[in-house]
Amino acid sequence: MITMRFQELVTTISYKKGIPNMRITYTPHPITDRPAELCRQYVAGNDPITRQPMLEEIYASLTRPPSEEDRKAGFLKRDPRPRLLPPDTPDKLMEYFHAQGFTDGSPVILPTEQKVKEMLKATSRKPDEWVGQMRPSPPHEAWYYTVEMVAVNAVMAGAKPEYFPTILAIASKGLTSMFSSTSSFARMVVVNGPVVKEIGMNTGIGAMGPVSRANSSIGRCWTLISKNLGGSGKPGETYLGSQGNPLNYGNLCFPETEDGLPPGWNPLHVQKGFNKNDSVVSLFSGWSINDIAWYSPLPIYDVIRGWLEHFFSYGTTQATLILDPIVAADVATKYPSKEAFAKYLADNTGTPGWLYWSQNTAALKQAQSGVEPYATWLKQGQGAVVPVSRYNRGGGGVSRNPSFMAPRSTDEPANSINIVVTGGGTNTFWSGGDFGYAGSGSVDQWR
């Protein structure tokens, strides 16, 4: 049984799993947050797709013997994949690329043989070497791809050949930038190490904005790879984000400003176990980001703590702070490392009452039964802050665990707060969002 909105998805997946005639009963959509009485009416009513009574249909599906069609078995053979499209004019080819969904909606650089060849010169890896596999979400099939296939998409994204090892490092992680969920996921990629200066990534003013070819095209390429090599991005089938996410265009691709780190603050890739001289991409998964400067008599670390306490988004149990070097320097006067600041934030942020009670129903029941300390917390009202951190692992905070949406490292730190420093130091700005760390990859492996 599934809601009618997912008809395309479930029929394609059942076909892919070898059950093309799977018996499916549909309910009206949505059912999330709908009253129980309405859901009961749905069950007593008709399947909105087949127009048959739902309960009778379920009974028939479970008891009807398999038909001849159901019993058919066999094999499918995949069509061979040509390396080149038929010759045509650039204008017609561009229209073809748009029409087939090969682009992100904006024009791309047409991947001629010559341009792809130039791209491939930037790596010692062979063109037919497998880079990785990617799928839109766990139920979908993973697609495998080669160095040459990634090179084609790198050309399309407008990347220079020297960016290619960084792009391969991202592709090797196998994480789609357009995860298929009804929530509209975003991704982020932070680049560290010598490669940042080698390829001219912008670590200064506007580091996260559209002002650098390296930052922009590397980030854009992740989405083209996800669509063309990872099978993602087809609305209704391999992409279900209800509103979509504008961050998917460039995937928040920026380098850490390692020169701007306060003494004692390690670069992100060193925090993740790499050497300082390694070149590394670190991938994050989340939904949204705030851009903030709040001029207050309070120290800036307390302002950040206050923001984090009341911050609310879909990914409410994880956070990444992106600090301008000026802000990092201010924070460093009190906290000698990123880890110390993250610990302070995780240990000293509570959860708004309405958010805590809406996502901890077991605690709510205990509170209503008079069990302490829940009962006291509940008496303080929905607007009060419950002294439970959302960011400490196993701390009893919000129970939703988004780990299925991105692979998590097995040696996770004690809290889910990551800190990155970037920007040009023009003012005390910082950004915060619900991005969680999803893994890092070596760029040097792909040179």
Added chain:
Amino acid sequence: MRAAVPWTNGDRRGHEQQTHNAYAARSDSAAPGRTLVIISLFIRGAEAWGRNHSLRKRLLFRKMQRGREALMYPDDMDVRRTETPPGKPAKV
């Protein structure tokens, strides 16, 4: 002008041909269900055993985890959703 094909059609080594209809095999017998339960219990037992022995844990636990993932997402029943990628032509 010629342009390179930007997509992959899901080609993978040794997996060009896959079962088309697993339903027939499944619907006639409870055996697949029983097999899954037995395999699942075996994996759980092996995990518990592996957790108590560091060498076994290293050697076996990961293997069992992969086995569990394979059960959850059985790739060898993983026929392409269509014969071509979404929105992309069968032949160009």
